[in-house]
Amino acid sequence: MTGSTASIGATKYVFALDCPDASALAAFYARLLGWRASDTSPDAEWVDVRPPEGESAAFWIACQRVEDHRAPEWPDGPIPQQAHLDFYVASIADSTPHALAAGARKHEYQPSPDGHFVVFLDPAGHPFCLCEE
Known part of the structure; x- marks a missing residue:
């Protein structure tokens, strides 16, 4: 309709x-x-x-x-990302220590040229981003 x-x-x-x-x-x-x-x-x-x-x-x-879960291999690899979560925060710099303490790890590849988002991996290897508007 x-x-x-x-x-x-x-x-x-x-x-x-x-x-x-x-x-x-x-x-x-x-x-x-x-x-x-x-x-x-x-x-x-x-x-x-x-x-x-x-x-x-x-x-x-x-x-x-x-x-037999296989983690995504982002950005390049035989197992694509498929989906990810974005979490909007007031300050990426202030939120990063909490994300790391919770068990996240910062991805080596950071595609944001202006730093408005930062890519992390959860403990199972799924990418997620902390983002600022």
Whole structure:
């Protein structure tokens, strides 16, 4: 329907990341964002990462355990990035120490010529960016 405002009626939006250890990756994103992981058992297949009680977010993150997971090899490599997360912050410089302390590592390749975003890797190798508008 052209011009329609109809939707599928979704009530929750989740960005799911494949990984070798769902609990560990969920714990990373919970630390990074100050959110909470729904399950921390070592054999969890799926773990939601949600905002703190009483807070809302436009989407949640979920971590899904996948046998023989292979991390993306970005920017060049046989396993493409496929997707990434951007987190907008007031100051990249102020947010970087927290990201690193949570378990992120700064990617060696930084494509932003003006420094308006910095590329990091989560513990499972997924790229994500801290961005300034």
